[in-house]
Amino acid sequence: MSTPLLEIRNLSIAFHTETGVVEAVRGIDFTLAKGETLAIVGESGSGKSVTGLALTRLLPEPPARYVSGEILLEGRDVLKMKPDELRRIRGNRIAYVFQEPSTSLNPVFTIRWQIAEAIELHRPEVCDVDAEIVKYLELVGIVNPRQRMNDYPHQLSGGMQQRAMIAMALVCHPDLLVADEPTTALDVTIQAQIIDQLKVLKSQIDMAIILITHNFGIISGIADRVAVMFRGKIVEQGPTAEVLRNPQHPYTRALIDCIPKLGQRRKRLTTIDHAALEAL
Amino acid sequence: MKETLERLWEHWITQDLLVIAGFALVFWLLRRGARNERWQRAFQRMKRDRSGLISLAVVLLYLGIGGLEMLRIPGGPYGTRSILDVFTAGVAQEKTYSAPLADELLNSPRHEKLNGRHLLGTDVLGKDVLVQTLKACRTALIIGALTSAIYVPLGALLGILAGYFRRRVDDVVQYLYSTLASIPEVLLLVAILMVLGKGLGTMALALGVTGWVTLCRLVRGETMRQSERPYVAAARALGQSHRNIVLRHLLPNVMHLVLISFVLGFSGIVLAEAVLSYLGVGAPVGTSSWGAMIDSGRSELARDPAVWWNISAAATALFILVLSLNILGDSLRRAFDPKRT
Amino acid sequence: MFNYIIRRLLYSIPILLGVILITFTLDSVMMTPNEKASRVLGPKAVGKTRTEWIHNRGLDRPMPVQFVNYVKNLVTFNFGTTWVTGRDLSETFLQGVGPSLCITLPGFFAALLGSLGLALFQVFVRNSPVDRVLTLFSVALMSVPTMVYVIFAQAFLALNLRYFPAYGFAYEPGMLRFLLLPIVIFMLINIGYDARLYRAIFLEEIGQDYVRTAHAKGVSTARVLAVHVFKNGLIALITLVVAQLPKLILGSLLIESLFGIPGIGSMLVQAIQTGDQPVVMVSVFLGSALYLLSLIVTDILYAWADPRIRLS
Numbered sequence: 022m023s024t025p026l027l028e029i030r031n032l033s034i035a036f037h038t039e040t041g042v043v044e045a046v047r048g049i050d051f052t053l054a055k056g057e058t059l060a061i062v063g064e065s066g067s068g069k070s071v072t073g074l075a076l077t078r079l080l081p082e083p084p085a086r087y088v089s090g091e092i093l094l095e096g097r098d099v100l101k102m103k104p105d106e107l108r109r110i111r112g113n114r115i116a117y118v119f120q121e122p123s124t125s126l127n128p129v130f131t132i133r134w135q136i137a138e139a140i141e142l143h144r145p146e147v148c149d150v151d152a153e154i155v156k157y158l159e160l161v162g163i164v165n166p167r168q169r170m171n172d173y174p175h176q177l178s179g180g181m182q183q184r185a186m187i188a189m190a191l192v193c194h195p196d197l198l199v200a201d202e203p204t205t206a207l208d209v210t211i212q213a214q215i216i217d218q219l220k221v222l223k224s225q226i227d228m229a230i231i232l233i234t235h236n237f238g239i240i241s242g243i244a245d246r247v248a249v250m251f252r253g254k255i256v257e258q259g260p261t262a263e264v265l266r267n268p269q270h271p272y273t274r275a276l277i278d279c280i281p282k283l284g285q286r287r288k289r290l291t292t293i294d295h296a297a298l299e300a301l
Numbered sequence: 302m303k304e305t306l307e308r309l310w311e312h313w314i315t316q317d318l319l320v321i322a323g324f325a326l327v328f329w330l331l332r333r334g335a336r337n338e339r340w341q342r343a344f345q346r347m348k349r350d351r352s353g354l355i356s357l358a359v360v361l362l363y364l365g366i367g368g369l370e371m372l373r374i375p376g377g378p379y380g381t382r383s384i385l386d387v388f389t390a391g392v393a394q395e396k397t398y399s400a401p402l403a404d405e406l407l408n409s410p411r412h413e414k415l416n417g418r419h420l421l422g423t424d425v426l427g428k429d430v431l432v433q434t435l436k437a438c439r440t441a442l443i444i445g446a447l448t449s450a451i452y453v454p455l456g457a458l459l460g461i462l463a464g465y466f467r468r469r470v471d472d473v474v475q476y477l478y479s480t481l482a483s484i485p486e487v488l489l490l491v492a493i494l495m496v497l498g499k500g501l502g503t504m505a506l507a508l509g510v511t512g513w514v515t516l517c518r519l520v521r522g523e524t525m526r527q528s529e530r531p532y533v534a535a536a537r538a539l540g541q542s543h544r545n546i547v548l549r550h551l552l553p554n555v556m557h558l559v560l561i562s563f564v565l566g567f568s569g570i571v572l573a574e575a576v577l578s579y580l581g582v583g584a585p586v587g588t589s590s591w592g593a594m595i596d597s598g599r600s601e602l603a604r605d606p607a608v609w610w611n612i613s614a615a616a617t618a619l620f621i622l623v624l625s626l627n628i629l630g631d632s633l634r635r636a637f638d639p640k641r642t
Numbered sequence: 643m644f645n646y647i648i649r650r651l652l653y654s655i656p657i658l659l660g661v662i663l664i665t666f667t668l669d670s671v672m673m674t675p676n677e678k679a680s681r682v683l684g685p686k687a688v689g690k691t692r693t694e695w696i697h698n699r700g701l702d703r704p705m706p707v708q709f710v711n712y713v714k715n716l717v718t719f720n721f722g723t724t725w726v727t728g729r730d731l732s733e734t735f736l737q738g739v740g741p742s743l744c745i746t747l748p749g750f751f752a753a754l755l756g757s758l759g760l761a762l763f764q765v766f767v768r769n770s771p772v773d774r775v776l777t778l779f780s781v782a783l784m785s786v787p788t789m790v791y792v793i794f795a796q797a798f799l800a801l802n803l804r805y806f807p808a809y810g811f812a813y814e815p816g817m818l819r820f821l822l823l824p825i826v827i828f829m830l831i832n833i834g835y836d837a838r839l840y841r842a843i844f845l846e847e848i849g850q851d852y853v854r855t856a857h858a859k860g861v862s863t864a865r866v867l868a869v870h871v872f873k874n875g876l877i878a879l880i881t882l883v884v885a886q887l888p889k890l891i892l893g894s895l896l897i898e899s900l901f902g903i904p905g906i907g908s909m910l911v912q913a914i915q916t917g918d919q920p921v922v923m924v925s926v927f928l929g930s931a932l933y934l935l936s937l938i939v940t941d942i943l944y945a946w947a948d949p950r951i952r953l954s
């Protein structure tokens with residue numbers, strides 16, 4: 022078997038804060054093949070975003086510290102790379118889409134400027150930058166891209182902003198797209214549109230995706246595999262359908278129970294009993 | 302009647318009591334504040350901040366020296382003298398200038414011997430410069446204390462009222478401080494002092510009238526933020542009076558801003574005192590202040606040989622106090638608001 | 643945008659009136675006409691000269707009438723004459739602007755560049771020992787009273803080492819030798835204060851989400867600071883920078899008077915020392931008017947720098 026695109030071995034990350042050390046990620050392992058989609062699911066504070074950001078060492082150091090482990094991108098350890106090597110990976114091989122499009126885009130530059138910056142950094146060979154930008158904006162479903170690209174972020178709706186973020190991430194043909202709760206900040210109908218867009222893109226572009234979410238409900242049609250995180254550990258991982266059908270860990274079961282199902286009147290809201298889970 | 306009151310006011314016992322009351326008030330306020338959980342956390346952080354602790358020690362040293370100079374007891378040639386005078390009574394008096402650690406008078410053709418050694422030399426009247434510099438602490442402290450006594454209550458009160466009641470009250474307060482803030486500070490100070498005349502009291506008044514704006518703005522903003530918190534709404538819903546809400550809930554939550562502004566403001570006042578005295582609208586002639594020492598030192602520098610120790614001592618003493626206050630203020634701010642470094 | 647400026651202008655009027663009320667109170671309410679007359683004419687002038695002087699200036703009219711006249715004179719820039727030299731005030735101010743700007747403009751730009759560079763560098767090395775030393779250095783710079791800078795610079799650089807003339811001013815090709823020292827001192831005084839403020843502003847920006855996005859794109863740290871953070875920080879900086887406008891035109895009192903630069907600052911110091919009250923009162927009014935003007939300039943610059951304002 023060839024080397025996987027990404028292999029995480031025994032990764033631990035801690036934050037050294039004033040009130041003490043927070044172990045945000047505690048010895049996780051997972052692998053990701055080329056073109057594969059992995060969903061990382063877990064409740065708030067379980068360490069999903071920290072894991073995602075760690076992949077290109079984006080966490081602020083300090084307070085973050087990589088305590089142990091390896092992040093192997095095609096066999097090379099990201100944690101041992103020099104700053105300029107890291108820069109060549111970021112955006113180029115591993116690209117990001119963040120939760121809050123309205124603050125994640127720079128408010129004082131146009132969409133075109135921000136996407137062009139990525140192209141100029143990683144694909145200097147592109148001559149017609151504008152044409153390339155239009156192509157990608159079209160790809161992510163922005164109508165009238167030629168005009169829209171001259172807009173500033175605040176002139177776009179939330180859904181449009183997130184599409185622009187995705188276009189900016191895709192424009193350098195990354196091998197891996199890390200989408201950290203790309204739909205949480207959007208309203209429900211837009212959420213579905215964005216997820217559908219990701220599905221379409223996935224079928225068009227050969228690229229692996231890590232989809233970070235706390236919502237089991239959105240992953241079924243898109244993720245090949247799922248990893249469930251709880252308090253900095255991966256408590257369960259496997260093919261999506263299997264995990265959904267037959268969850269092994271009680272925490273996974275609790276999370277799946279949280280998915281609202283159509284036409285089913287819920288008698289009470291499921292709550293997660295942390296003390297009991299911790300005891301496991 | 303008026304004369305008796307004046308005599309009573311100027312009596313050393315009254316003055317001493319005032320000084321002690323001032324120190325006690327600050328101490329009491331700090332103790333009260335320290336009951337607040339936020340203050341306790343801040344003090345814990347302060348304990349780990351080395352530069353903050355050093356600057357605090359320096360500021361306390363100045364406070365101590367100024368305090369010793371302010372407290373008067375009977376004795377000496379003028380009827381009363383300060384405790385600092387008592388401590389420094391053994392320092393020799395010379396005829397005129399002498400360089401630091403010299404053993405004879407400056408430029409003395411007959412090589413006149415000195416009565417003692419002076420670490421920082423002596424001034425034109427033959428007084429020890431170190432002692433004079435220490436005595437000038439008093440002026441800085443008095444101005445700082447009087448000014449703070451005017452602007453701190455004014456700024457905090459108006460800020461809280463504007464932030465809590467909003468609407469009309471806020472409009473009026475905002476208008477007041479926008480108007481004052483639109484005037485360059487030095488010019489307003491000078492304009493007030495020209496009309497009111499020189500003196501420590503008028504200088505404190507002028508500095509107080511111009512100084513409350515910054516504090517008021519800060520307190521107003523924080524009060525607005527606090528007023529939106531659920532606990533204020535809850536207190537309202539429980540039928541607590543406005544007075545209670547302001548005093549019990551809002552005031553303790555903005556007091557840290559008052560403390561920080563007080564410390565940073567003090568440094569500004571000490572600097573302003575020096576500048577105003579230098580411009581000739583500050584301390585009355587004859588008050589020993591660093592500003593006045595720097596002023597007279599300017600012509601002394603032009604003498605041959607230059608008399609540099611007088612001005613250097615005053616400038617250094619002033620610099621160290623202002624620097625320590627600034628560092629202390631910064632470190633307090635860090636301690637209370639660690640997210641914004 | 644246009645509406646915005648009109649609103650600002652309207653908002654300035656009550657403030658300016660408030661300022662005039664303050665100077666009027668100081669000038670005419672706190673001081674009786676007789677006190678004024680004896681200040682100007684000397685304590686010995688009595689009887690007719692005195693009443694005439696008071697009458698000619700309308701100081702015997704009712705207060706409201708005096709106030710209306712006072713406002714009328716100020717807003718038409720009819721400032722009257724000084725007490726001591728008897729010269730026309732508007733003329734005196736106009737003459738002083740040139741020399742003042744000779745010091746403040748270069749000093750201001752040098753300080754702006756210096757403090758921006760220092761602040762960005764400090765954010766680049768934030769929380770390191772270098773950052774801490776530089777912060778301490780900034781605080782130290784602003785803890786020295788202006789006259790100490792000037793006196794020591796004059797004593798050592800000018801008088802002892804004779805690098806610069808200690809005093810004087812002339813409009814001539816070699817005038818830079820007079821200006822260099824005052825400009826450098828003006829810069830030093832401002833750099834410490836500004837660098838600290840700018841550093842705080844940039845640090846606030848560093849924590850924003852868009853910075854993480856830029857890093858995630860592979861943008862270098864230097865470029866993130868110099869382009870992404872800088873342009874956003876600029877918007878917050880505008881208020882601070884433009885608010886210095888009055889200071890530039892009114893000059894620096896201590897620097898000018900100590901270096902003998904015949905600007906507005908020197909003139910003010912002279913007026914202060916001779917008790918020439920109208921000069922100070924008019925400068926209070928001018929200072930405030932310039933400040934209000936700078937607020938309008940700020941708004942225009944905001945719109946230029948921030949698309950969120952420009953396009954709404």
Ligand SMILES: Nc1ncnc2c1ncn2[C@@H]1O[C@H](COP(=O)(O)OP(=O)(O)OP(=O)(O)O)[C@@H](O)[C@H]1O
Nearest residue numbers: 036043045064065066067068069070071072084235
């Ligand atoms: N910059 C930081 N400083 C200190 N602690 C941090 C920092 N970033 C994250 N943490 C800690 O790491 C833990 C995991 O955070 P993380 O953001 O990965 O959670 P998450 O699973 O993404 O949750 P959410 O669904 O809310 O995004 C949290 O407990 C948080 O306190």
Ligand SMILES: [Mg+2]
Nearest residue numbers: 069070071202
């Ligand atoms: Mg997250």
